[in-house]
Amino acid sequence: MHPAPSIILFTILSGFGFGVITWIGILQYFSMVSSLEVISFSILGGFFAVIGLISSTFHLANKKNAIKSFSQWRSSWLSREAVASVICLSLVFINVSFVFFEKYSLSLVGITASIFSFITVFTTSMIYAQLRSIPAWNTMLTPLIFLSASILGGAILLKQDYALYGLVFFSVIQLLFWVYSDSSEKNMKTNLSTALGFNENNSIRSFDKAHTNQNYLLNEMVYKVGRKHSKRIRYISFLFAVLIPSGLILLNNHDSYLVAFIFSFLHLLGLYFSRWLFFAEAVHVVSFYYEGN
Amino acid sequence: MTDLPKCENKKLGLLIDLDICVGCHACVVSCKEWNSSGDTKQLSDVNAHQKEPIGTFLNHVHSYEKENMDKNESEPFYFPKSCLHCEDAPCVTVCPTGASYKRPEDGIVLVNEDDCMGCGLCAWACPYGARELDLLSGVMKKCTLCVDRIDNQDLPEEDRVPACVKSCPTGARSFGDFNDPNSKVSKISRDRSGVDLMPEMKTKPVNKYLLPRIKSNFDKELDRKESSELNVSGFLSWVDKALDKL
Numbered sequence: 050m051h052p053a054p055s056i057i058l059f060t061i062l063s064g065f066g067f068g069v070i071t072w073i074g075i076l077q078y079f080s081m082v083s084s085l086e087v088i089s090f091s092i093l094g095g096f097f098a099v100i101g102l103i104s105s106t107f108h109l110a111n112k113k114n115a116i117k118s119f120s121q122w123r124s125s126w127l128s129r130e131a132v133a134s135v136i137c138l139s140l141v142f143i144n145v146s147f148v149f150f151e152k153y154s155l156s157l158v159g160i161t162a163s164i165f166s167f168i169t170v171f172t173t174s175m176i177y178a179q180l181r182s183i184p185a186w187n188t189m190l191t192p193l194i195f196l197s198a199s200i201l202g203g204a205i206l207l208k209q210d211y212a213l214y215g216l217v218f219f220s221v222i223q224l225l226f227w228v229y230s231d232s233s234e235k236n237m238k239t240n241l242s243t244a245l246g247f248n249e250n251n252s253i254r255s256f257d258k259a260h261t262n263q264n265y266l267l268n269e270m271v272y273k274v275g276r277k278h279s280k281r282i283r284y285i286s287f288l289f290a291v292l293i294p295s296g297l298i299l300l301n302n303h304d305s306y307l308v309a310f311i312f313s314f315l316h317l318l319g320l321y322f323s324r325w326l327f328f329a330e331a332v333h334v335v336s337f338y339y340e341g342n
Numbered sequence: 343m344t345d346l347p348k349c350e351n352k353k354l355g356l357l358i359d360l361d362i363c364v365g366c367h368a369c370v371v372s373c374k375e376w377n378s379s380g381d382t383k384q385l386s387d388v389n390a391h392q393k394e395p396i397g398t399f400l401n402h403v404h405s406y407e408k409e410n411m412d413k414n415e416s417e418p419f420y421f422p423k424s425c426l427h428c429e430d431a432p433c434v435t436v437c438p439t440g441a442s443y444k445r446p447e448d449g450i451v452l453v454n455e456d457d458c459m460g461c462g463l464c465a466w467a468c469p470y471g472a473r474e475l476d477l478l479s480g481v482m483k484k485c486t487l488c489v490d491r492i493d494n495q496d497l498p499e500e501d502r503v504p505a506c507v508k509s510c511p512t513g514a515r516s517f518g519d520f521n522d523p524n525s526k527v528s529k530i531s532r533d534r535s536g537v538d539l540m541p542e543m544k545t546k547p548v549n550k551y552l553l554p555r556i557k558s559n560f561d562k563e564l565d566r567k568e569s570s571e572l573n574v575s576g577f578l579s580w581v582d583k584a585l586d587k588l
Contacts, residue, residue: 050466110460110480117439117457124345127463128438181432181543182469238542239469245406245421246537246551256418257405263396265474269462334540335471338404338423 050183051272052328055107060173061320063101063134064195065313067166068203069094070141074163076207077144078156084148087159090207091145094166095138102134126179130172137165170199177327184237185230185331193222194327198320206306206313209298216298220291223323227283234332244337254341270333271340279330282322289319346434349449353521354487355427355548356507357531361555362514365403365420369506369515373401373424376488376505383455386478398476400424400485401506408554419554422515424506425472425485426539426547427451433464433473433484441482448519449548450489455481469543487517520548 073090076082082090109115119135121128140162147158174195177186201215242251275282294316301308377400378385387397401424407416427444431451434442441457442464444450453464458481465473465482473484488504491497501508507517518527527550530536536550 108461110462110475111458112460114439114441114457114459117441118459118461121438121440124435125438127436127461131438176436176463179436180467182467239540241406243540243542246539246553248537252409252411253406254409255404256407259402259404259423260399262394265396265398265465265477266471269465269475270471333466334469334543338421338471 050328050331050333051269052274052325053108055104057321057324057328059101059105059108060195061101061198061317061324062104063098063173064170064199065202065317066094066097066099066101067134067137067170068199068201069097069206070137070166070203071163071170071200072203072207074144074159074161074166077159078163080156082207087148088145091141091159091162094203095141098134098138098169126172126175130169130176133165133169133172137162137169140165167196167199170196182334183331184233184239184334186327188229188233190222190226190229194219194226197222198323202313202316202320205294205298205316206309209309209312212298213295216291216295220287223287223291230330234330237332237334239334239337241337241341244334255339259339266335267339271336272329274329276330279326282326286319286322286326290316290323291319293319346429346431346444347446349429349444349446349521351521352448352519353427353429353548354448354450354492354518355520355527355550356424356487356504357516357518357527357536357550357552358422359514359516359530359552360419360421361552362512363403363420363422364512364514365405366511367403368509368511369422370399370401370403372505372509373485374399376491377483377486383479384476385483386476388477396477398474398483400472400474400483402471410556417554417557422506423470423472423539424549425451425487426470426545426549427485427487429546429548430544432467432469432543432545436463436467438463450487451484452486452489453482453484455479458482469540469545470547492517520550 069090073082073087073094077087106112106115118128118131122132140158144158144162171192174192178188178191181187197215197219201212201219204212204215240250241253242249245253294312297312374385385398385400387395389395390397401422404421404423405418406421407418409416427450429449431444434444434451438461439457439459441454443452443454445452460475460480460482462475462482465475473482475481476483491504492502494502503517507515516527516530518525520528520531522528530552531550534552536552538547539551
């Protein structure tokens, strides 16, 4: 699949933003943060979520109809995501207003925002996990990796004691995902024979192109890039997303939010490589028509 | 809502015979021509007359060869591919705006371009690559089974078929109702066991394909014929030998 920067940034930044919102709602509920922290981190989380959502609209070819994407929540995960994100951000707004004006925290609104934040990240992940046509994504590991990355991002910024557990959990899911992604490519049920309707595996090859130049399908779905470096990019990703934040947290346990923010940034940088691979390595079954077995 | 309707009346689709198709691309060209003119909007081309042209097509013809191990040679066949109008169309249910829909009366999968926001998720969801985002208009394009031909009561009845079917010079493509067991497409598909593409994707395609049959071992038959001519005995065998000696 084509790793479009607008989509990668969307999943990472909104995931991080919603992760912060999830954490601040929980911390507020258990009165573990001050009202100033609730206000500032809710706004920060909302800011990242909105930047991510805006980034996703750059990939729309016909933006004027974007408003219609709220209509199909009954069947479409993308529509559910749009609805859930707006509900979540509205709740954050209400929560921040209460905390700001009333000087007390109506913690139930905060925790509801937190739940909707979690749901929003889940709906984002299901946009990819629902696609049978991309076997590497069609697994429950996809929601798990999106959710664990989101929760971990929030924890690195807000609660570094928990972030260490998060780092362990995320790295397990990440490694499982890579193992699954490699095996799904090797053991794919689809091949050129099934794509052409033969019930046994035949030796079939393409001897001429269906079209002499590129087209949308080739640019978007039969797109292969950087596969040669996939292993190296995995190492870089794991280094930045997991190892460096773990080391830094162990050395320097939460002395200021500025330091925590730098840790988060390094983590997000690593996550960018991981998410880039998520797209670049995924094989869409339409590729078989073009590339054979 | 982009829920899938129950299509109990009709299931319109194509039956494509890979034994007959000669790979001339007439269906590709006539599809592009019909769907770029008349009531429909353009299927656009970018850099049409320049170095790297890129355009939108609703139909492609691939060329493959299948190895025949017995004879140590390969048999070529051509494979036209367009939307299969699946019963469980994943492209319809993923659509967030409601632009993608399946017509309840005949099961044709269509895009309402006025609602499409060009996110491309339906094209990702389709295992067959049947949908292409038009680069100029920014909306999703797909085979409509030429609804503007088959619905048009002003056309003579023999013209109320998709452009690709009308233009196929060898009759490799047939159009009809797969829900009617007595329709031509249902009968042929039954008799020659029409197949689904990628059944493992669980999309239940309506379009069916007739796979290329194993070519008759024509040269082996010739060998047998010659050897049978020589397989004589008795008096004729003596004549045969005598004639050889002359």
